[in-house]
Amino acid sequence: MKSYLADWILPVATPPIANAALVVDSDDRIIFLGPRSRMPTGTDETVFASSVILPGLVNAHTHLEFSDLSAPLGSAGMEFTDWIGEVIRFRGRAGRASKADVIKIGLEQSARYGVAAIGEIATTPLVLKDYAGALPCPASVQVFFEQLGSDDGVIDQKISEAEQFFADSPWDSVSAALSPHAPYSVGDRLFDSLMSLARQKQCSVSMHLAETRAEREFVENKTGPFLDMLRSFDVWRPTAYGRYGSILSILKEVARCASSLIIHGNYLTMDELDFIATVRDRMSVVFCPRTHAYFGHARYPLEEMLDRAINVAVGTDSLASNPDLDLLWELKEIHRRHPEVPIEKIVEIGTINGAEALGLDKSFGGLTTGQIARFCVQQAPETTSPYSWLADTN
Ligand SMILES: [Zn+2]
DSSP states (O other): OEEEEEEEEOOSSSOOEEEEEEEEOTTOBEEEEEEGGGSOSSOEEEEOTTEEEEEOEEEEEEOGGGTTOSSOSSOTTOOHHHHHHHHHHHHTOTTOOOHHHHHHHHHHHHHHTTEEEEEEEEOSSOOTHHHHHHTTSSSEEEEEEEEOBOOGGGHHHHHHHHHHHHHTOOOTTEEEEEEEOOTTTBOHHHHHHHHHHHHHHTOEEEEEESOSHHHHHHHHHSOSHHHHHHHHTTOOOGGGOOSOOSHHHHHHHHTTSSEEEEEEOTTOOHHHHHHHHHTTTTEEEEEOHHHHHHTTOSOOOHHHHHHTTOEEEEOOOOTTSSSOOOHHHHHHHHHHHOTTSOHHHHHHHHTHHHHHHTTOTTTSSSOOTTSBOOEEEEEOSOSSSTTHHHHOOO
């Protein structure tokens, strides 16, 4: 038996434990969680001084294919459509490491930051063993195969690529899911085909939605910066868009899937949040706080989501809009920007809510006896409170 001792343990589903011990058997299964005074004797002890043990964190949205970036692309506050141009240029840059190596960098960085589960967006060419080969750090990756396009001529090929992706998914720790990229980049036919495949496979779906005001303008009126962007790339096909003339109509279609993650949702209206609340058992929203700050978006409707009991998870997004994959700093950013949200709630956003969003809540996002121990350790600047590690933004 091994034991891990810390000033506090946060099981998340149950109250914090002071002067706590977590004891695991030879299979790493938790057999004791409680005060040190009651722990079993004869264990091999590891003591974490001035520290808090909490469940492995859950990064519900990232794109690890950009993990070789040393700084975000473009500049803070830039126009989102101009940033997309930077992303496309970076993808084509010569001399980059292989995609498999870049993904490995991202997985290793995530593990260093205490992340145990990831919702990853992956693009073609896609090799699922790139993820399985780098596991168990972190322990679980849900890979959302991203598709975009509005050319009817290539939809059959894209759907057969997606079907092949499911056929190539034999690993327990790497699960297959789908992602129509965003409303401006996915035409109606591709969107409908992906939704239909997701329902057939009973898989989860991730979609960037309500990320910018300009996106809403495009969805509702087919005007604005996204129209200009599509024209500049010579991919504007007016007849490919039209069935979904509102964010709400897209939400309703996505909600027909077994499980879904709405990525960002920075500009969701109260009506749209009311709808998400009605399907909260199968639809989550993923807040990416430092990416949100990078683009200088309006205040995030976090309290409005939490008031409606919407399942809010957290993501780093990619290193194209974020300095690193450190999920703790995302949680600190939430605390800094939304000080009225109870700190316990912020811990849930980074743990159990993310696990629920990814359908992993039976084995991730909490610490309970009988479960495999997937935990991380945070240094606590002062040990009188179980949450000082989150409040410290130095
Ligand atoms: Zn993203």
